[in-house]
Amino acid sequence: MYDLRLENARGEILQLSGNPSYAVISVDGILPADAEVSTTSVSTIDGEQFNYAKTGKRNIVITVRPQVPVESNRIYLYKWITTKRWIRVYYRTPTRDVYADGYVEKVSGSLFSNPEELQVSIICPESYFKNTQGIIQNADYTEPLFEFPFAIEEEGIEISVYDRLQTVVINNESDDTMGITIRLSAFGTVVNPRIYNRETLENIGLNFTMQESDVIEIQTEKGKKGVWLTRNGERTNIINSIMAGITWFQLEPGENLFTYEADVGLEFLKIEFLYNYIYGGV
16 A cells, blocks of 8 residues: 655645545656666776766656546646646655655646546656655753652752763664754854764864854755854854865764764753655655
8 A cells, every 4th residue: 555645835735645536547756766877998807997876866757547527636636736846746655654856847648538647757856765754863861860669868869860962873774875954052152063973083063153042054965065054033054164174974874973062062052963764765
C-alpha cells in the first residue's frame, strides 16, 4: 500500500491516492535517480579513468484518470498541476514517509480518449527524497535526579541538573551524505561561537558577538549554503562573519560527532541541529 499527495504553492494539499475523484494508474520516477558517471580514455591503461560521479535530477511521472464528472475533476486537478509551477509530491509506504520538491514540466494526454487519462511530468532538481518528519536535535539537556522513593533532608536536594553535552552524536540514517542547519540561540552575550566535527576536525566558526535573543542559522546544504542572523525580528545575511578556513561540513551516513565552544558566554548559548534524512528512492 502507498499514499500519494500533492501540495501546491498556496499550501493546499490534494489527497490523490484513494480519492474517488481520481484513479492513479502509475507513479514512475520514485526509484533511485540515474547517476552521471564521467570517465576518460587513457592510452596507457585498459578501460578508462574515473573522473567523477553525480546523481542527476529526478523526473516523477504520475498517470491519473479523472473519474465522473471527468471534466470537473480534471479542471480541479489543474490547481496542483500547473505547468512551470512549484509542486511538492508526498509519498508514503509502510517503511518510508518522504517528499520531493519539483516543478511541473508538462501535462499530456487526450481529452478524446476513453477513459480520459493524464500524464503529469514533474522535474525535481534535487535527486533525493527527504523524510517528512524533520529532526531537531538539541545540544543540551536536563539530567533528571528526581527518583522514588525519597526523603528530603532539611538542607534540601537537587531535583535536576542542567548540563551540556561535550559531544553531540547525530546518527544519519540517510542513503548518502547530506547538509545540515545549525541554529544558535543566545540567552546572553556570546562571542565567536564555533562548532567542530570531532572525527574529521572540520569546523564552522563566526567572528561575531551575539546579543541576548539573537538567533543565527548556518545552512551547510550544497547549493543553499549561508549564514543568517535574526535580531529584533529582522533577518540579515551575515556570511561575511564566517571565520577563515572553515568547512561546510556534511553529515556522513552513520554516527557524526560534534562539539562546540565560544570565546565568551558558552553558558548562554543554545545549539540545535536541524536535518531531514534523505533517500535515493522508496
